[in-house]
Amino acid sequence: MRLVIARCQVDYAGRLTAHLPMATRLILIKADGSVSVHADDRAYKPLNWMSPPCTLVEDDGVWTVQSTKTDDSLVIGIEEILHDSSHDLGVDPGLVKDGVEAHLQQLLAENVETFGAGWRLVRREYPTPIGPVDLLCRDEAGTTVAVEVKRRGEIDGVEQLSRYLELLDRDPQLSPVRGVFAAQEIRPQARTLANDRGISCVTVDYDALRGVDDPSERLF
Amino acid sequence: MRLVIARCQVDYAGRLTAHLPMATRLILIKADGSVSVHADDRAYKPLNWMSPPCTLVEDDGVWTVQSTKTDDSLVIGIEEILHDSSHDLGVDPGLVKDGVEAHLQQLLAENVETFGAGWRLVRREYPTPIGPVDLLCRDEAGTTVAVEVKRRGEIDGVEQLSRYLELLDRDPQLSPVRGVFAAQEIRPQARTLANDRGISCVTVDYDALRGVDDPSERLF
DNA sequence: ATTTATATGTCGCAA
DNA sequence: TTGCGACGTATAAAT
Numbered sequence: 001m002r003l004v005i006a007r008c009q010v011d012y013a014g015r016l017t018a019h020l021p022m023a024t025r026l027i028l029i030k031a032d033g034s035v036s037v038h039a040d041d042r043a044y045k046p047l048n049w050m051s052p053p054c055t056l057v058e059d060d061g062v063w064t065v066q067s068t069k070t071d072d073s074l075v076i077g078i079e080e081i082l083h084d085s086s087h088d089l090g091v092d093p094g095l096v097k098d099g100v101e102a103h104l105q106q107l108l109a110e111n112v113e114t115f116g117a118g119w120r121l122v123r124r125e126y127p128t129p130i131g132p133v134d135l136l137c138r139d140e141a142g143t144t145v146a147v148e149v150k151r152r153g154e155i156d157g158v159e160q161l162s163r164y165l166e167l168l169d170r171d172p173q174l175s176p177v178r179g180v181f182a183a184q185e186i187r188p189q190a191r192t193l194a195n196d197r198g199i200s201c202v203t204v205d206y207d208a209l210r211g212v213d214d215p216s217e218r219l220f
Numbered sequence: 221m222r223l224v225i226a227r228c229q230v231d232y233a234g235r236l237t238a239h240l241p242m243a244t245r246l247i248l249i250k251a252d253g254s255v256s257v258h259a260d261d262r263a264y265k266p267l268n269w270m271s272p273p274c275t276l277v278e279d280d281g282v283w284t285v286q287s288t289k290t291d292d293s294l295v296i297g298i299e300e301i302l303h304d305s306s307h308d309l310g311v312d313p314g315l316v317k318d319g320v321e322a323h324l325q326q327l328l329a330e331n332v333e334t335f336g337a338g339w340r341l342v343r344r345e346y347p348t349p350i351g352p353v354d355l356l357c358r359d360e361a362g363t364t365v366a367v368e369v370k371r372r373g374e375i376d377g378v379e380q381l382s383r384y385l386e387l388l389d390r391d392p393q394l395s396p397v398r399g400v401f402a403a404q405e406i407r408p409q410a411r412t413l414a415n416d417r418g419i420s421c422v423t424v425d426y427d428a429l430r431g432v433d434d435p436s437e438r439l440f
Numbered sequence: 441a442t443t444t445a446t447a448t449g450t451c452g453c454a455a
Numbered sequence: 456t457t458g459c460g461a462c463g464t465a466t467a468a469a470t
Contacts, residue, residue, distance in 0.1 A: 043256070150461095
Protein backbone atom coordinates (compact mmCIF):
# COMPACT_ATOMS: atom_id res chain seq x y z
CA MET A 1 0.00 0.00 0.00
CA ARG A 2 1.33 3.37 -1.06
CA LEU A 3 0.24 6.62 0.52
CA VAL A 4 0.86 9.84 -1.34
CA ILE A 5 -0.11 13.29 -0.15
CA ALA A 6 0.13 15.66 -3.09
CA ARG A 7 -1.18 18.83 -4.64
CA CYS A 8 -2.91 17.49 -7.69
CA GLN A 9 -5.71 17.87 -10.16
CA VAL A 10 -7.66 14.94 -11.49
CA ASP A 11 -9.72 14.18 -14.56
CA TYR A 12 -11.90 11.12 -14.84
CA ALA A 13 -13.45 9.94 -18.06
CA GLY A 14 -15.56 6.82 -18.30
CA ARG A 15 -19.12 6.25 -17.22
CA LEU A 16 -19.17 9.98 -16.66
CA THR A 17 -16.64 12.76 -16.89
CA ALA A 18 -15.46 14.58 -13.78
CA HIS A 19 -12.83 17.16 -13.00
CA LEU A 20 -11.07 18.00 -9.75
CA PRO A 21 -9.30 21.37 -9.51
CA MET A 22 -5.81 21.61 -8.04
CA ALA A 23 -5.74 20.92 -4.30
CA THR A 24 -3.93 18.86 -1.69
CA ARG A 25 -5.27 15.31 -1.46
CA LEU A 26 -4.45 11.74 -0.49
CA ILE A 27 -3.71 9.36 -3.32
CA LEU A 28 -4.15 5.80 -2.09
CA ILE A 29 -2.58 3.04 -4.18
CA LYS A 30 -3.41 -0.46 -3.02
CA ALA A 31 -1.69 -3.74 -3.75
CA ASP A 32 -4.74 -4.83 -5.76
CA GLY A 33 -3.87 -2.09 -8.25
CA SER A 34 -6.67 0.25 -7.29
CA VAL A 35 -6.09 3.99 -7.10
CA SER A 36 -8.29 6.37 -5.14
CA VAL A 37 -8.09 10.10 -4.54
CA HIS A 38 -9.37 11.31 -1.18
CA ALA A 39 -10.24 14.72 0.21
CA ASP A 40 -10.42 15.27 3.96
CA ASP A 41 -14.17 14.62 4.05
CA ARG A 42 -16.85 12.40 2.47
CA ALA A 43 -16.09 9.67 5.02
CA TYR A 44 -14.58 6.66 3.27
CA LYS A 45 -15.68 7.64 -0.23
CA PRO A 46 -12.96 8.97 -2.51
CA LEU A 47 -13.46 11.88 -4.88
CA ASN A 48 -12.23 9.77 -7.76
CA TRP A 49 -11.05 6.23 -8.09
CA MET A 50 -10.20 3.41 -10.42
CA SER A 51 -10.99 -0.18 -9.59
CA PRO A 52 -8.75 -3.04 -10.64
CA PRO A 53 -7.82 -4.33 -13.07
CA CYS A 54 -6.01 -1.19 -14.14
CA THR A 55 -2.52 0.10 -14.78
CA LEU A 56 -0.80 3.15 -13.32
CA VAL A 57 1.81 4.95 -15.43
CA GLU A 58 3.79 7.71 -13.75
CA ASP A 59 5.21 10.13 -16.28
CA ASP A 60 6.78 13.45 -15.30
CA GLY A 61 4.09 14.84 -13.06
CA VAL A 62 1.24 13.15 -14.91
CA TRP A 63 -0.06 9.87 -13.53
CA THR A 64 -2.39 7.99 -15.82
CA VAL A 65 -4.57 5.21 -14.54
CA GLN A 66 -6.15 3.17 -17.29
CA SER A 67 -8.75 0.48 -16.77
CA THR A 68 -7.77 -2.80 -18.38
CA LYS A 69 -11.33 -3.90 -19.10
CA THR A 70 -13.05 -0.66 -20.11
CA ASP A 71 -11.90 2.65 -21.52
CA ASP A 72 -12.26 4.39 -18.16
CA SER A 73 -9.26 6.54 -17.31
CA LEU A 74 -8.05 8.73 -14.50
CA VAL A 75 -5.44 11.40 -15.21
CA ILE A 76 -3.75 12.90 -12.18
CA GLY A 77 -1.65 16.01 -12.62
CA ILE A 78 0.86 16.21 -9.79
CA GLU A 79 2.08 19.66 -8.79
CA GLU A 80 3.89 18.80 -5.58
CA ILE A 81 4.40 15.67 -3.51
CA LEU A 82 4.24 16.31 0.24
CA HIS A 83 4.44 12.72 1.44
CA ASP A 84 5.10 9.38 -0.19
CA SER A 85 5.40 6.13 1.73
CA SER A 86 4.89 2.46 0.96
CA HIS A 87 3.91 -0.26 3.38
CA ASP A 88 3.72 -4.03 3.16
CA LEU A 89 0.44 -5.10 4.72
CA GLY A 90 0.33 -8.74 3.69
CA VAL A 91 -2.87 -10.60 2.99
CA ASP A 92 -5.79 -9.69 5.21
CA PRO A 93 -7.46 -12.58 7.04
CA GLY A 94 -10.81 -11.07 6.10
CA LEU A 95 -13.82 -10.14 8.12
CA VAL A 96 -16.61 -12.08 9.76
CA LYS A 97 -20.10 -10.64 9.36
CA ASP A 98 -23.42 -11.46 10.90
CA GLY A 99 -26.08 -10.20 8.55
CA VAL A 100 -29.62 -8.97 8.86
CA GLU A 101 -31.99 -10.22 6.17
CA ALA A 102 -30.99 -13.87 6.43
CA HIS A 103 -31.40 -13.62 10.18
CA LEU A 104 -34.76 -11.88 9.82
CA GLN A 105 -36.02 -14.64 7.53
CA GLN A 106 -34.85 -17.27 10.00
CA LEU A 107 -36.53 -15.53 12.90
CA LEU A 108 -39.82 -15.24 11.02
CA ALA A 109 -39.64 -18.88 9.95
CA GLU A 110 -39.35 -19.81 13.61
CA ASN A 111 -42.16 -17.46 14.58
CA VAL A 112 -44.75 -17.57 11.80
CA GLU A 113 -47.41 -16.79 14.37
CA THR A 114 -46.08 -13.26 13.99
CA PHE A 115 -48.35 -13.12 10.95
CA GLY A 116 -51.36 -14.51 12.78
CA ALA A 117 -52.51 -17.13 15.27
CA GLY A 118 -52.77 -20.60 13.80
CA TRP A 119 -50.28 -20.00 11.00
CA ARG A 120 -47.80 -22.74 10.23
CA LEU A 121 -44.72 -22.91 8.09
CA VAL A 122 -44.80 -25.17 5.05
CA ARG A 123 -41.24 -24.46 3.94
CA ARG A 124 -38.50 -21.91 4.02
CA GLU A 125 -36.94 -21.11 0.63
CA TYR A 126 -39.77 -22.85 -1.21
CA PRO A 127 -38.46 -23.48 -4.74
CA THR A 128 -40.06 -22.11 -7.90
CA PRO A 129 -38.73 -21.98 -11.46
CA ILE A 130 -37.81 -18.33 -11.01
CA GLY A 131 -36.23 -18.66 -7.58
CA PRO A 132 -37.11 -19.60 -4.02
CA VAL A 133 -39.96 -17.99 -2.11
CA ASP A 134 -38.70 -16.88 1.29
CA LEU A 135 -41.48 -18.49 3.30
CA LEU A 136 -44.44 -20.62 2.24
CA CYS A 137 -47.10 -20.83 4.94
CA ARG A 138 -50.68 -21.84 5.62
CA ASP A 139 -52.83 -19.35 7.46
CA GLU A 140 -55.38 -20.17 10.14
CA ALA A 141 -57.93 -21.07 7.43
CA GLY A 142 -55.44 -23.33 5.64
CA THR A 143 -54.96 -20.94 2.73
CA THR A 144 -51.52 -20.95 1.15
CA VAL A 145 -49.51 -17.77 1.77
CA ALA A 146 -46.24 -16.80 0.10
CA VAL A 147 -44.17 -14.45 2.26
CA GLU A 148 -41.43 -12.25 0.88
CA VAL A 149 -39.03 -11.03 3.57
CA LYS A 150 -36.98 -7.87 3.15
CA ARG A 151 -35.15 -5.65 5.53
CA ARG A 152 -36.52 -2.67 3.67
CA GLY A 153 -39.64 -3.13 1.63
CA GLU A 154 -39.41 -1.42 -1.73
CA ILE A 155 -41.20 -1.73 -5.04
CA ASP A 156 -38.77 -4.30 -6.39
CA GLY A 157 -39.71 -6.65 -3.58
CA VAL A 158 -43.41 -6.37 -4.43
CA GLU A 159 -42.61 -7.15 -8.06
CA GLN A 160 -40.60 -10.16 -6.97
CA LEU A 161 -43.44 -11.44 -4.79
CA SER A 162 -45.97 -10.81 -7.57
CA ARG A 163 -43.98 -13.03 -9.93
CA TYR A 164 -43.88 -15.81 -7.34
CA LEU A 165 -47.62 -15.51 -6.66
CA GLU A 166 -48.46 -15.75 -10.33
CA LEU A 167 -46.47 -18.97 -10.61
CA LEU A 168 -47.60 -20.54 -7.37
CA ASP A 169 -51.23 -19.82 -8.11
CA ARG A 170 -51.02 -22.06 -11.18
CA ASP A 171 -50.37 -25.04 -8.90
CA PRO A 172 -53.75 -26.61 -8.06
CA GLN A 173 -52.24 -28.08 -4.91
CA LEU A 174 -51.57 -24.58 -3.62
CA SER A 175 -54.10 -22.29 -5.31
CA PRO A 176 -55.41 -19.90 -4.23
CA VAL A 177 -52.21 -18.31 -2.92
CA ARG A 178 -52.16 -15.11 -0.89
CA GLY A 179 -49.14 -12.85 -0.61
CA VAL A 180 -47.57 -11.20 2.41
CA PHE A 181 -44.84 -8.61 2.13
CA ALA A 182 -42.86 -8.52 5.39
CA ALA A 183 -40.13 -6.00 6.16
CA GLN A 184 -38.71 -3.88 8.94
CA GLU A 185 -39.99 -0.85 7.08
CA ILE A 186 -42.15 -0.58 3.99
CA ARG A 187 -41.96 2.38 1.64
CA PRO A 188 -45.29 4.04 0.88
CA GLN A 189 -44.88 3.42 -2.84
CA ALA A 190 -44.28 -0.25 -2.23
CA ARG A 191 -47.27 -0.41 0.10
CA THR A 192 -49.45 1.25 -2.50
CA LEU A 193 -48.42 -1.19 -5.19
CA ALA A 194 -48.84 -4.15 -2.85
CA ASN A 195 -52.36 -3.07 -1.87
CA ASP A 196 -53.20 -2.54 -5.51
CA ARG A 197 -52.30 -6.17 -6.11
CA GLY A 198 -54.03 -7.57 -3.04
CA ILE A 199 -50.80 -8.25 -1.19
CA SER A 200 -50.78 -7.74 2.57
CA CYS A 201 -48.02 -5.70 4.16
CA VAL A 202 -46.53 -6.57 7.55
CA THR A 203 -43.90 -4.47 9.27
CA VAL A 204 -41.67 -6.52 11.51
CA ASP A 205 -39.99 -5.36 14.71
CA TYR A 206 -36.61 -7.02 14.31
CA ASP A 207 -35.37 -6.30 17.81
CA ALA A 208 -38.58 -7.53 19.42
CA LEU A 209 -38.52 -10.67 17.30
CA ARG A 210 -34.89 -11.28 18.20
CA GLY A 211 -35.80 -10.73 21.82
CA VAL A 212 -38.50 -13.37 21.55
CA ASP A 213 -36.13 -15.79 19.94
CA ASP A 214 -32.81 -15.19 21.68
CA PRO A 215 -32.73 -16.86 25.12
CA SER A 216 -30.01 -14.46 26.25
CA GLU A 217 -32.41 -11.58 25.73
CA ARG A 218 -35.35 -13.16 27.56
CA LEU A 219 -36.36 -11.65 30.85
CA PHE A 220 -37.69 -14.95 32.22
CA MET B 221 -5.97 13.79 7.64
CA ARG B 222 -4.16 11.22 9.73
CA LEU B 223 -2.64 8.07 8.28
CA VAL B 224 -1.85 5.21 10.61
CA ILE B 225 -0.39 1.89 9.58
CA ALA B 226 -0.83 -0.53 12.45
CA ARG B 227 -1.25 -4.13 13.44
CA CYS B 228 -4.76 -4.13 14.78
CA GLN B 229 -7.95 -6.03 15.32
CA VAL B 230 -11.36 -4.47 14.91
CA ASP B 231 -14.85 -5.11 16.19
CA TYR B 232 -17.90 -3.38 14.80
CA ALA B 233 -21.30 -3.46 16.41
CA GLY B 234 -24.32 -1.67 15.03
CA ARG B 235 -26.55 -2.59 12.14
CA LEU B 236 -24.58 -5.82 12.14
CA THR B 237 -21.68 -7.21 14.08
CA ALA B 238 -18.32 -7.88 12.44
CA HIS B 239 -14.90 -8.91 13.63
CA LEU B 240 -11.48 -8.42 12.05
CA PRO B 241 -8.63 -10.62 13.29
CA MET B 242 -5.22 -9.11 14.06
CA ALA B 243 -3.40 -7.93 10.93
CA THR B 244 -1.55 -4.95 9.50
CA ARG B 245 -3.91 -2.34 8.07
CA LEU B 246 -4.33 1.33 7.23
CA ILE B 247 -6.41 3.38 9.61
CA LEU B 248 -7.57 6.53 7.87
CA ILE B 249 -8.81 9.37 10.05
CA LYS B 250 -10.27 12.29 8.14
CA ALA B 251 -10.87 15.86 9.24
CA ASP B 252 -14.62 15.22 9.03
CA GLY B 253 -14.20 12.81 11.94
CA SER B 254 -14.64 9.64 9.93
CA VAL B 255 -12.50 6.61 10.64
CA SER B 256 -11.95 3.82 8.14
CA VAL B 257 -9.87 0.65 8.29
CA HIS B 258 -8.39 -0.51 5.00
CA ALA B 259 -6.76 -3.73 3.86
CA ASP B 260 -4.56 -3.78 0.76
CA ASP B 261 -7.43 -4.83 -1.49
CA ARG B 262 -11.18 -4.22 -2.01
CA ALA B 263 -10.41 -1.12 -4.09
CA TYR B 264 -11.59 1.97 -2.25
CA LYS B 265 -13.81 0.14 0.20
CA PRO B 266 -12.67 -0.16 3.78
CA LEU B 267 -13.10 -3.30 5.83
CA ASN B 268 -14.79 -1.27 8.53
CA TRP B 269 -15.61 2.34 9.01
CA MET B 270 -17.50 4.90 11.00
CA SER B 271 -19.16 7.87 9.37
CA PRO B 272 -19.39 11.23 11.04
CA PRO B 273 -20.64 12.45 13.38
CA CYS B 274 -18.61 10.26 15.71
CA THR B 275 -15.93 10.53 18.36
CA LEU B 276 -12.59 8.75 18.55
CA VAL B 277 -11.14 8.00 21.97
CA GLU B 278 -7.60 6.64 22.13
CA ASP B 279 -6.95 4.75 25.30
CA ASP B 280 -3.85 2.63 25.84
CA GLY B 281 -3.93 0.48 22.72
CA VAL B 282 -7.70 0.52 22.41
CA TRP B 283 -9.27 3.06 20.09
CA THR B 284 -13.00 3.41 20.42
CA VAL B 285 -15.04 5.12 17.74
CA GLN B 286 -18.58 5.86 18.82
CA SER B 287 -21.30 7.21 16.57
CA THR B 288 -22.90 10.34 17.96
CA LYS B 289 -26.30 9.68 16.41
CA THR B 290 -26.71 5.92 16.72
CA ASP B 291 -25.24 3.29 19.02
CA ASP B 292 -22.88 2.01 16.33
CA SER B 293 -19.37 1.51 17.60
CA LEU B 294 -16.00 0.48 16.29
CA VAL B 295 -13.39 -0.86 18.70
CA ILE B 296 -9.84 -1.03 17.35
CA GLY B 297 -7.25 -2.97 19.31
CA ILE B 298 -3.80 -1.64 18.42
CA GLU B 299 -0.89 -4.04 18.77
CA GLU B 300 1.81 -2.03 17.03
CA ILE B 301 1.95 1.27 15.17
CA LEU B 302 4.21 1.14 12.11
CA HIS B 303 3.46 4.58 10.72
CA ASP B 304 1.60 7.62 11.96
CA SER B 305 1.46 10.91 10.10
CA SER B 306 -0.90 13.85 9.93
CA HIS B 307 -1.44 16.19 7.02
CA ASP B 308 -3.32 19.43 6.56
CA LEU B 309 -5.23 19.19 3.31
CA GLY B 310 -7.45 22.23 3.60
CA VAL B 311 -10.92 22.41 2.12
CA ASP B 312 -11.34 20.65 -1.18
CA PRO B 313 -12.76 22.76 -4.01
CA GLY B 314 -14.99 19.81 -4.87
CA LEU B 315 -15.58 17.95 -8.05
CA VAL B 316 -17.49 18.77 -11.18
CA LYS B 317 -19.49 15.92 -12.70
CA ASP B 318 -21.12 15.62 -16.06
CA GLY B 319 -23.09 12.91 -17.76
CA VAL B 320 -25.58 11.90 -15.09
CA GLU B 321 -29.13 10.86 -15.79
CA ALA B 322 -30.64 14.17 -14.73
CA HIS B 323 -28.70 15.94 -17.43
CA LEU B 324 -29.74 13.38 -20.00
CA GLN B 325 -33.38 13.80 -19.01
CA GLN B 326 -33.06 17.58 -19.23
CA LEU B 327 -31.46 17.40 -22.65
CA LEU B 328 -34.19 15.08 -23.94
CA ALA B 329 -36.90 17.28 -22.44
CA GLU B 330 -35.46 20.21 -24.39
CA ASN B 331 -35.18 18.12 -27.54
CA VAL B 332 -38.18 15.81 -27.64
CA GLU B 333 -37.96 15.87 -31.42
CA THR B 334 -35.14 13.42 -30.86
CA PHE B 335 -37.94 10.85 -30.62
CA GLY B 336 -39.66 12.01 -33.76
CA ALA B 337 -40.75 15.07 -35.73
CA GLY B 338 -43.81 16.78 -34.35
CA TRP B 339 -43.39 15.46 -30.79
CA ARG B 340 -44.04 17.82 -27.94
CA LEU B 341 -43.42 17.67 -24.25
CA VAL B 342 -46.46 17.59 -21.96
CA ARG B 343 -44.48 17.52 -18.73
CA ARG B 344 -41.20 16.49 -17.23
CA GLU B 345 -41.50 14.39 -14.06
CA TYR B 346 -45.21 13.75 -14.67
CA PRO B 347 -46.61 12.58 -11.32
CA THR B 348 -48.30 9.23 -10.72
CA PRO B 349 -49.23 7.52 -7.44
CA ILE B 350 -46.14 5.34 -7.69
CA GLY B 351 -43.70 8.03 -8.73
CA PRO B 352 -43.03 10.51 -11.48
CA VAL B 353 -42.70 9.53 -15.13
CA ASP B 354 -39.52 11.05 -16.58
CA LEU B 355 -41.16 12.58 -19.64
CA LEU B 356 -44.77 12.64 -20.76
CA CYS B 357 -45.10 13.56 -24.44
CA ARG B 358 -47.51 13.60 -27.33
CA ASP B 359 -46.26 12.15 -30.56
CA GLU B 360 -46.92 13.54 -34.03
CA ALA B 361 -50.35 11.84 -34.04
CA GLY B 362 -51.24 13.26 -30.63
CA THR B 363 -50.90 9.91 -28.86
CA THR B 364 -49.69 10.06 -25.28
CA VAL B 365 -46.19 8.66 -24.77
CA ALA B 366 -44.49 7.98 -21.45
CA VAL B 367 -40.71 8.11 -21.73
CA GLU B 368 -38.39 6.51 -19.21
CA VAL B 369 -34.84 7.86 -19.34
CA LYS B 370 -31.86 5.89 -18.11
CA ARG B 371 -28.13 6.14 -18.57
CA ARG B 372 -28.01 2.42 -19.05
CA GLY B 373 -31.17 0.65 -20.04
CA GLU B 374 -31.68 -2.48 -17.99
CA ILE B 375 -34.60 -4.69 -17.07
CA ASP B 376 -35.46 -2.67 -13.98
CA GLY B 377 -36.12 0.36 -16.15
CA VAL B 378 -38.51 -1.56 -18.40
CA GLU B 379 -40.38 -2.84 -15.35
CA GLN B 380 -40.59 0.68 -13.99
CA LEU B 381 -41.95 2.03 -17.26
CA SER B 382 -44.43 -0.87 -17.48
CA ARG B 383 -45.87 0.06 -14.11
CA TYR B 384 -46.27 3.68 -15.15
CA LEU B 385 -47.93 2.66 -18.40
CA GLU B 386 -50.40 0.43 -16.62
CA LEU B 387 -51.44 3.28 -14.35
CA LEU B 388 -51.45 6.02 -16.98
CA ASP B 389 -53.50 3.91 -19.34
CA ARG B 390 -56.33 3.86 -16.81
CA ASP B 391 -56.67 7.63 -17.23
CA PRO B 392 -59.21 8.25 -20.01
CA GLN B 393 -57.67 11.67 -20.62
CA LEU B 394 -54.41 9.99 -21.58
CA SER B 395 -55.30 6.50 -22.83
CA PRO B 396 -54.01 4.93 -24.94
CA VAL B 397 -50.47 5.50 -23.69
CA ARG B 398 -47.41 4.30 -25.54
CA GLY B 399 -44.04 3.73 -23.90
CA VAL B 400 -40.55 4.73 -24.97
CA PHE B 401 -37.45 3.48 -23.22
CA ALA B 402 -34.55 5.87 -23.85
CA ALA B 403 -30.96 5.26 -22.78
CA GLN B 404 -27.39 5.70 -23.89
CA GLU B 405 -27.13 1.96 -24.20
CA ILE B 406 -29.81 -0.68 -23.84
CA ARG B 407 -29.01 -4.19 -22.68
CA PRO B 408 -30.24 -6.93 -25.01
CA GLN B 409 -32.42 -8.48 -22.33
CA ALA B 410 -34.01 -5.15 -21.55
CA ARG B 411 -34.64 -4.56 -25.24
CA THR B 412 -36.23 -7.99 -25.58
CA LEU B 413 -38.52 -7.41 -22.62
CA ALA B 414 -39.45 -3.95 -23.88
CA ASN B 415 -40.30 -5.23 -27.33
CA ASP B 416 -42.32 -8.03 -25.79
CA ARG B 417 -44.42 -5.41 -24.04
CA GLY B 418 -44.77 -3.13 -27.03
CA ILE B 419 -42.38 -0.54 -25.64
CA SER B 420 -40.13 1.24 -28.14
CA CYS B 421 -36.42 1.48 -27.43
CA VAL B 422 -34.38 4.54 -28.33
CA THR B 423 -30.64 4.73 -27.86
CA VAL B 424 -29.49 8.27 -27.28
CA ASP B 425 -26.19 9.74 -28.40
CA TYR B 426 -25.41 11.84 -25.37
CA ASP B 427 -22.49 13.71 -26.90
CA ALA B 428 -24.47 14.56 -30.03
CA LEU B 429 -27.43 15.68 -27.94
CA ARG B 430 -25.20 17.81 -25.77
CA GLY B 431 -23.63 19.24 -28.92
CA VAL B 432 -27.07 20.20 -30.20
CA ASP B 433 -27.93 21.80 -26.93
CA ASP B 434 -24.71 23.44 -25.82
CA PRO B 435 -23.89 26.52 -27.92
CA SER B 436 -20.21 26.26 -26.98
CA GLU B 437 -20.07 22.88 -28.68
CA ARG B 438 -21.81 23.93 -31.86
CA LEU B 439 -19.77 24.03 -35.02
CA PHE B 440 -21.87 26.77 -36.58
C1' DA C 441 -37.29 15.81 8.55
C1' DT C 442 -38.76 12.29 5.68
C1' DT C 443 -39.18 9.97 1.41
C1' DT C 444 -37.54 8.78 -3.19
C1' DA C 445 -34.42 7.90 -6.89
C1' DT C 446 -29.60 7.70 -8.23
C1' DA C 447 -24.83 5.86 -8.08
C1' DT C 448 -18.48 5.68 -12.03
C1' DG C 449 -22.80 2.51 -6.74
C1' DT C 450 -19.88 -2.15 -5.12
C1' DC C 451 -20.11 -6.93 -4.00
C1' DG C 452 -21.25 -11.77 -4.07
C1' DC C 453 -23.68 -15.72 -5.88
C1' DA C 454 -25.75 -18.56 -9.29
C1' DA C 455 -27.08 -19.96 -13.96
C1' DT D 456 -20.03 -13.63 -18.58
C1' DT D 457 -24.47 -11.93 -17.31
C1' DG D 458 -28.27 -11.42 -14.30
C1' DC D 459 -30.12 -10.50 -9.82
C1' DG D 460 -30.44 -9.16 -5.13
C1' DA D 461 -28.25 -7.24 -0.84
C1' DC D 462 -25.58 -3.64 1.21
C1' DG D 463 -23.66 -1.12 8.00
C1' DT D 464 -25.30 0.63 0.88
C1' DA D 465 -24.32 6.46 0.71
C1' DT D 466 -26.14 10.63 -1.11
C1' DA D 467 -28.67 14.22 -3.33
C1' DA D 468 -33.20 15.85 -4.70
C1' DA D 469 -37.93 16.56 -3.73
C1' DT D 470 -41.95 16.64 -0.66
